[in-house]
Amino acid sequence: AQSVTQLGSHVSVSEGALVLLRCNYSSSVPPYLFWYVQYPNQGLQLLLKYTSAATLVKGINGFEAEFKKSETSFHLTKPSAHMSDAAEYFCAVSRKESNYQLIWGAGTKLIIKP
Amino acid sequence: DTGVSQNPRHKITKRGQNVTFRCDPISEHNRLYWYRQTLGQGPEFLTYFQNEAQLEKSRLLSDRFSAERPKGSFSTLEIQRTEQGDSAMYLCASSLGTGDEQYFGPGTRLTVT
Numbered sequence: 001a002q003s004v005t006q007l008g009s010h011v012s013v014s015e016g017a018l019v020l021l022r023c024n025y026s027s028s029v030p031p032y033l034f035w036y037v038q039y040p041n042q043g044l045q046l047l048l049k050y051t052s053a054a055t056l057v058k059g060i061n062g063f064e065a066e067f068k069k070s071e072t073s074f075h076l077t078k079p080s081a082h083m084s085d086a087a088e089y090f091c092a093v094s095r096k097e098s099n100y101q102l103i104w105g106a107g108t109k110l111i112i113k114p
Numbered sequence: 115d116t117g118v119s120q121n122p123r124h125k126i127t128k129r130g131q132n133v134t135f136r137c138d139p140i141s142e143h144n145r146l147y148w149y150r151q152t153l154g155q156g157p158e159f160l161t162y163f164q165n166e167a168q169l170e171k172s173r174l175l176s177d178r179f180s181a182e183r184p185k186g187s188f189s190t191l192e193i194q195r196t197e198q199g200d201s202a203m204y205l206c207a208s209s210l211g212t213g214d215e216q217y218f219g220p221g222t223r224l225t226v227t
Contacts, residue, residue: 009154032213043118043205043218044157051213090156099170100213102147104156 006091006105014113019078021108023091031093033074038088086112118219120206126225134192135222139208146189149205196226
């Protein structure tokens, strides 16, 4: 069965510092990979997705993620954190064999220190 | 059409009552999904539709949960005889087709007292 692991339920960075949120998946076949962001009391917003094209994927709000097959990872980064980035971030995977059902990580809450 | 909409945004009900939530997907999207999310957790898949056909419902939490999408447009999720454990955020998402990214609505927060 597929699973998604997000390391760190909370990540705290200073404003202007590098943001790194980790996501590892378990799948014998490279899946589709997604990062979503959720602000308090709101739905989820798609940040970016990987669908077997370029391994470095650029998303909205200055975020990007790199697919590394050898490490089964899809970590999310942003060079310089902004206060407005404070939110919860979810990594998700889907595969054709599972009818593209999204399997979600538990989420990482990003805290930005002024 | 600016996105997926859900109504109501908040619902408070007493234990044992029935509740129904509505989701209006992005108009050209064929797939519609329902999820439940509890505090501090990722979304939990419940069911999905391809047009009006419900293709997966084994993940619905119990037989008290049911969903419909009668004309392949909006969908409703009903919970009968609500329990306190049903308190959660119920999210709806839609996608254009298989494998496409899902776009989420703002959710309906259910509180069962």
